[in-house]
Amino acid sequence: MTRQIISTSEAPSAIGPYSQAVRVGDTVWLSGQIPLDPATGELVGDDFAAQVEQAFRNLDAVVRAAGGSLEQVVKLTLFLTDLSKFGAVNEIMQRHFKAPYPARSTVGVASLPRGAQFEVEAVLVLEQVV
Secondary structure, three states: OOOEEEOOOOOOOOOOOOOOEEEEOOEEEEEEEOOEOOOOOOEOOOOHHHHHHHHHHHHHHHHHHOOOOHHHEEEEEEEEOOHHHHHHHHHHHHHHOOOOOOEEEEEEOOOOHHHOOEEEEEEEEOOOOO
C-alpha cells in the first residue's frame, strides 16, 4: 500500500500528530477541519455561520491540494456542538455542494478542539486518468 500525504498552507496546519489528508489509490481521507484561519491559526470568531463557512473553505483547500474538487466528495461527517443549528448547516452546505450531494452523517458533540462549534471531515474519490 502506497500512502501519499496531502498538505497545503491554504488550510490550517494540523494541531496534533496527524496529516491534513492521506491518499491511497484514488481515495483520499481528509482529517476534520475546524474554522481556523489558515494565516493566523485562530478561530474565525464566535459566529456559528462564519465558523461553518471557514471550515468548508478549509476542507475545499485540502480537497484541491489532493487534486480534486468538492464534487468528488463521497462522504461527509459533520460535528456540531449544538444540534439546533442543523438547519443553518444545511443552508450553508448547499452553497458549497451541489446535488447529487455526498453521503453524510451529523453528530452532536459536547466540545471540539479550540472551542470550535463545527467540524467537518470527508472522503474524496478522485477519478482515474486513463
